[in-house]
Amino acid sequence: MITPRFSCSQNDRSVIVSVYCPAVRASEIEIHVDHALLSLHVAPYFLRLNFPASVVEDNRSSAVYDPASGYLTLTLTKLNPGVVFPDLDLLGKLLAPPAQGRPRNPTIEVLGSGDNPGYTADLGATERNEILEAAANEWTFPQTASDTLPVLETSLRKPYGFLNAYSGYFLHVGTTENEVNELGADAETLSPSERRIRRLRHEDSKWNPEHYMADYADNEQMEELLAWTHPHLESPSTSVVFTEAENAAMLRLPRKEYLPSPQETHDLYLALLTLLFAYAYDARTTLHDPTPESAWTIAALTPAFSALDPPPYSPPHKRRGATVAHELEPVQPEPALDFGFDSGTPHELATTLIPSYRRALAFPLYRSWALADGCRMDAAYFLIRGTRTVLRCLLELRAILEGHEVYYVYSRIWLDDFCRWIQAGAREDTLIRLGKIVSHLGISKDSIGWDLVVLEHAVQTTKESKPDSDDDVESEKPALL
Template sequence: MITPRFSCSQNDRSVIVSAYCPAVRASEIEIHVDDTLFSLHVAPYFLRLNFPASVLEDDQSSAVYEPVSGYLTLTLTKLNRGETFPDLDLLAKLLAPPAQSTPRNATIEVLDSQDDSGHTITSHPDDTERNEILDAAANAWTIPQTVPDPLPALETSRQKPYGFLNAYTGYFLHVGTMENEINELGVDAETLSPSERRIRRLRHEESKWDPEHYMADFADNEQIEELLAWTHPHLGTSSATPSGVVFTEAENAAMLRLPRKEYLASPQETHNLYLTLLTFLFAYAYDTRTTQHDPTPESAWTIAALTPAFSALDPPPYSPQGVRGGDFDFDSAAPHELAETLIPSYRRAIAFPLYRSWVLADACRADVAQFLLRGTRTVLRCLLELRAILDAHEVYYVYSRIWLDDFCRWIQACAREDTLIRLGDVVSHLSISKGSIGWDLVLLEHTVQTAKEGQPDSDDEDVESQRPSLL
């Protein structure tokens, strides 16, 4: 079945769905409304939407099909007149199935049963433990104890998963014959464990670090100052609040092409996805700031090289974690964890691309914070632009398939706006020290400044050359 292009709007009493279904028979259109669920079927098109509140199909509802334009316009009555339906422009969120009532990894517990005579036998979770204690009391309180042996990880394949929620394998089987310049794992990309990928990433960053390049950009920073003065068009408004983004036709079409998936991420996985989002937005911020929002043929390389989840298949977290709870566990996530998440992005920003400047990297962090403060729609627009840049590359499109396709859908259907805004506030106040990078940036900058102060001024040199010699 084909999902038609569609859009949703609303007024005080109705929700209006406009679906493009060319060359169909109006008599074959089937419409079904059940509480928040709406479905449309007319061969070969099928559309199912899950609205944020209840709708009705009553006498006030209507369906009008225009054969010339191919558009079917359906008007559905709101159960509660005057209620505002949020996020009608987030198409992937509307396409998402209703949330499952059964939690992930749910267990079944038998509370009571009956014996052969029909008597009810009540079972309590602590019965086994209580019986063990009674047996121990009858045997001089000797409870058998053993140290359990850790079970080895069950591996049925040499391939190690990667990508969004570690759901992908097989995308780098033939990487040795492809011109993937940013792949830092080589032909072992499919088989390296997460810890081995991290070792490879760190080793590659060290090999690419060039102190002289960094010192040169620090000494001659006129071009970088121009980049710092530029303002991203998505951040043109002065108010750091969720913006009223209106998606273009191209962006709506891109959203409709996203995979139709439901994500059952654990609290730990959800927490890590928000951390990974920071690294994606950082790479996007660097490229847009250095190209002034006009992507170049090098943009795909720059983005992929600055993103550890792409170049080394090594997403956050980059520090040990405890058990997480909730959408994003701000109580457990100290600012140092967010700093450690962005440190690899800083390292790569001063080791790989053309402009290697600490102040430029820090400006990108500030951009990330502002994107987040403007909420879901601005973040989604950034990710869609990031995805479009990679999709246009004949090799790096693979990173859209294993990361950004799912991420763009997850942002719409699962990420919470208040979480993004709060995360943006924390990142805006984040302070990352130069010493945490692992390279002696302070010494290098001091060396450049000392050299500048020791050079005589050009006018002084001219005067000195005009003085007569005493010899």
């Protein structure tokens, strides 16, 4: 079945659904409304929408098909007039299946001792009471996992990507020209800690102090990039209207339902921050006009792509010089959705962005601390503007990678799912809160692991020691006899 193009709008009394299904017979269209669920079927199209509130079919409802344009217009009456249906423009959220609630009563019957003496003979009074109490509370008694049992691994492959749901995408990496892959032919078998070691070593090997000093000295070039404002940040956030191309891209996203744990949800927000940073860097350096190098830049700046190493990251040690091992301590997760607010230093979000800063200073054409800081602020403002702006950025990011013959793989294992999850799984208030925290972050240059302050001081000293004009140069020339 084909999911047709569609759009939704509303007024005080009705929801209007416009569906593009050309060359069909109006007599064969089947429409079914069940509370908040609308189902439409006409071969070869099938559409099921889950509205935020209930609608009904009554004498004010209608279905009109225009064979000339190919559009079917459905008008459904709101069960409660005046109620505003939020997020009708987030097509992925409407396409998501309705949430399945847990059963209110236990589905396992606990038999008494009179019914099954053999079963209860081995249970003491305490155990029986715990089971009965758990059953009365929907089986939510506390559980703890044993720390002594090793993780059972049945394959040499290690998962990666969105919620660690993928493997097998780098089996033939030796025959492709994937220049950003830092794991080589071992991408499928390296553990997360080994991936992190490879990433850190690669970043240190690519660090070039002379390149950084040259960009630091070129103030005019950096000032031009920093003065630019992203178009998504110029107009009010309430004015976001998705284009036809964006709506079509949303309809092509995979139909999946995600059930992440609180910690996994927390980590997804952290990974989202690194994606928006990479997108912001490319947008600033190309003035929002992607080039053939944009896919490489984005993939190179995102640790989850180039090294399959998403956050959370361990805080770096405060030391100078090489940083190969400074993130290899076990990560102690923060409480879900806390983002390190009340934790110690360094801030969890600062720690999340340190690899992005390092990569922005080691790989692309422009390597400037001020530019990296500007990208952090851009990412923060995208988040503050909410779900629609973030989704628009991710769709653009996805389109850039989809157009590349090699790097499209990162769209498959990360961005397809992120574009889907941001609509139906992410919370707008959490995105805004996260953005506000990021906008006030202070990332220390010492945390990067390279001597940035020393190099900048050397550039400043050189500038101050240079002659200020040609006259000064002439005065320094030896007199001719």
